[in-house]
Amino acid sequence: MNRTLKRVLGLAGSAVLGLAGAVTFASAAQAHHPEITGLTECTEDGGWTVTWQVTDWAHGDDIPAGVISEIETDGEFNEGSAIVVGAELPQPGSGDYVEGSQTFGADVPSASLKITAQWIYDGKTITESRDSLVPAPGDCVPEEPQPEGYVDVYTDCFGINVWAWNESEEVLSEFTIETSDGFSETVTPAVGEDYYNYFEVTDPEAGLTVTVSVDGELYDTFEWTDNPLCHYAAVESSCVDGLTFTLTVPEDGEETTFYFYNYTTEEEFEVTVAAGGTDTVNFPAQSEEFWVYYEIYTDKDFVSGETPWYPCPPETPSESPTPKPELPKTGSSLTIMISSAAALIVAAGVIFFLMRRRRAAQDW
Structure with a gap:
């Protein structure tokens, strides 16, 4: 082979190997x-x-x-x-x-x-x-704070519980609560100061509904629902005596268990009443309000709820009658009367004397 050709091929081979190495590294x-x-x-x-x-x-x-x-x-x-x-x-x-x-x-x-x-x-x-x-993603406009108002409503044997609260401190929601028996109230609870109210059913035959609106818009209307077991218990609330539950199971009923728990005192009772039987459970009055949780259940049914108790409102003391003003007294009243009478007698004597002298002068 021509030496020049061999040299050219050798250089070409080296270049190819070098290029291959560069490509491999790259x-x-x-x-x-x-x-x-x-x-x-x-x-x-x-x-x-x-x-x-x-x-x-x-x-x-x-x-x-x-x-x-x-x-x-x-x-x-x-x-x-x-x-x-x-x-x-x-x-x-x-x-x-x-x-x-x-x-x-x-x-x-x-x-x-x-x-x-x-x-x-x-x-x-x-x-x-x-x-x-x-x-940047474009024009980012600050979001206006929005109210965060929430409502929780549930019914029990004796009434309807309404719980409303706010979670946005910047914008507070306004809640309007209206009942079918004429109650109406509008509240704006601060964050952490929840609104809570219990609406008792005073006439089970008429029933009870509660309508809740949030910021002027209807949230929902809640209806009290009756349960046959609810008629097994009656509650009487007295600010003097406390809460008294009267438990009565009808003759055609079945053995029923009643459970009660006072959240404040942690006092609890469990009473079982046979068909046709009756019993009572009392929670004495306290210095502050308390709530009693209850359960009524048989082998076939179950119902639960909570009942509040409130102490007597503080009495407003009556105002004392305003004493009549009196003139200052100096000496006894008898002395004043005697002095006045004496003055009148002297005055009368003077007048009589003057009248006699006047007549005598006219005679002359």
């Missing part, structure tokens, strides 16, 4: 780099957040995971961020990612993040970086 480097995704959303105050998700980009499962070695970004990460130096990047096939978020004001137009990671592969350390720039 492919290994390009096979390892972080992948960054930024997801943005507005915040209630008009600012915005970006949630960064970082994962590995690699060719196969046999390639080791990369480790974050450097982070460059515009702002601070929020507490709990997993994007930190030393964090391992999940393999792309796993579907996992390393996540962290940042919060910016409305005056920040964009956010950027640059991640540098390292891989140790075939005895070599490969370092690759990727960066991402995300714009």
